[in-house]
Amino acid sequence: MRRREGDGCPLTGALQIVGDKWTLLIVRDLACGPRRTTALISALHPISSRTLVERLRDLERDALIERRDHGGSPPHVEYILTTRGRLLLPLLDVLRQLGESLNCNDCDDRRERSGAFCNVCPRADRQPSLSTGSRPRRDEPRDSIVLL
Numbered sequence: 001m002r003r004r005e006g007d008g009c010p011l012t013g014a015l016q017i018v019g020d021k022w023t024l025l026i027v028r029d030l031a032c033g034p035r036r037t038t039a040l041i042s043a044l045h046p047i048s049s050r051t052l053v054e055r056l057r058d059l060e061r062d063a064l065i066e067r068r069d070h071g072g073s074p075p076h077v078e079y080i081l082t083t084r085g086r087l088l089l090p091l092l093d094v095l096r097q098l099g100e101s102l103n104c105n106d107c108d109d110r111r112e113r114s115g116a117f118c119n120v121c122p123r124a125d126r127q128p129s130l131s132t133g134s135r136p137r138r139d140e141p142r143d144s145i146v147l148l
Contacts, residue, residue, distance in 0.1 A: 017062050018088065022047055022055045024095065027081065027088050030065060034078040064088070 018024055022044065029035055029043050041052055056079060059065040064085035070076040098104075 017064070018091070020055070022051060023059065024088070024092060026052075026055055026059065027064070027085060028092055030079060030081045030085070031089055031092065034068065034080040036076070036078055040079070059085070 018027075025044055026040060029040055035043075037049075037052065037056070040056075041047060041049055044052065056065065056067070060067055060079075062084075063082055065079050066082050068078045068080060070078065
């Protein structure tokens, strides 16, 4: 996202970081744990891979996410929220509640389209609390595959 010179207002600065269409949706999907680029593209359809990579670079530059390169062939790269990035999670909770109050979207639309609610939806079978910053325990299975 192209950055403009700020006016010294914290709100302006925050909007420079999270004010585009995809940033908070990427944070939403990373709230449940590390994700690979392909998993993010699938979850954020119809985002283009070019747009996703640009947003991931912006988030990494702003120290909101960390890129973990596990090497290998093909390359294995995951993205994870940093402590700073987790500061955005209460904002996601408030925006979700606002969206529900304003009837902006219906979770059933997503379920019909993708076969499941999003991971942070209160109607999902297993909902992590965004504001607590919960992550899967080590013994819980994760949907990522690590190639050694």
